[in-house]
Amino acid sequence: MARVSQSAQPRPQQIWRGPLVAGLCFGVAYGVTQRLLSFNVVELIRFGPGFDVQVFPGTSLESMKLRYGAAEAEIRGDLELQELERQQQAEAKKRAEEAKQAEEALKRSAAAEPLRETDLPAADPLPAPEPLLAPKPKPKPKPDPAQQPRPAAIPAPLPVPAPQPVPTAPPAPQL
Numbered sequence: 001m002a003r004v005s006q007s008a009q010p011r012p013q014q015i016w017r018g019p020l021v022a023g024l025c026f027g028v029a030y031g032v033t034q035r036l037l038s039f040n041v042v043e044l045i046r047f048g049p050g051f052d053v054q055v056f057p058g059t060s061l062e063s064m065k066l067r068y069g070a071a072e073a074e075i076r077g078d079l080e081l082q083e084l085e086r087q088q089q090a091e092a093k094k095r096a097e098e099a100k101q102a103e104e105a106l107k108r109s110a111a112a113e114p115l116r117e118t119d120l121p122a123a124d125p126l127p128a129p130e131p132l133l134a135p136k137p138k139p140k141p142k143p144d145p146a147q148q149p150r151p152a153a154i155p156a157p158l159p160v161p162a163p164q165p166v167p168t169a170p171p172a173p174q175l
Contacts, residue, residue, distance in 0.1 A: 056172025082162065090159050
């Protein structure tokens with residue numbers, strides 16, 4: 001029987017050494033940084049003048065209250081309510097347009113159809129005498145409604161989107 005020597009077997013690597021070295025490096029760097037920050041650097045190094053606090057550009061809330069008054073008003077932020085109002089306005093416009101089209105169609109049909117005797121009101125038993133001087137106008141022949149071209153359907157107006165509010169920058173913090 002042949003014996004396997006221990007030198008031929010691969011030696012297990014020690015994985016724990018890498019993280020240990022990295023942790024020690026981070027710990028030393030943290031300690032050095034804390035030590036440097038604990039010194040009062042402002043006394044040792046003179047920095048230039050700091051930045052002045054400047055007013056944020058735009059209109060402040062106080063100036064808007066002075067201009068328009070401080071009375072509380074309803075804030076129109078409910079999008080569902082605005083959408084419902086827009087739909088109701090669109091439906092009202094659509095109904096008005098349909099009523100207008102129906103009225104025009106009624107006028108066209110009344111002008112196109114000749115009056116029948118059944119449509120005429122009941123005549124008086126004694127007709128009124130006609131003036132002798134005025135000649136009777138000749139009736140114009142009415143065109144057949146089946147031969148008249150039908151008007152093209154008018155498409156419904158497209159809904160106009162409501163204007164969106166412009167986003168504004170937040171006011172500057174007061175220091």
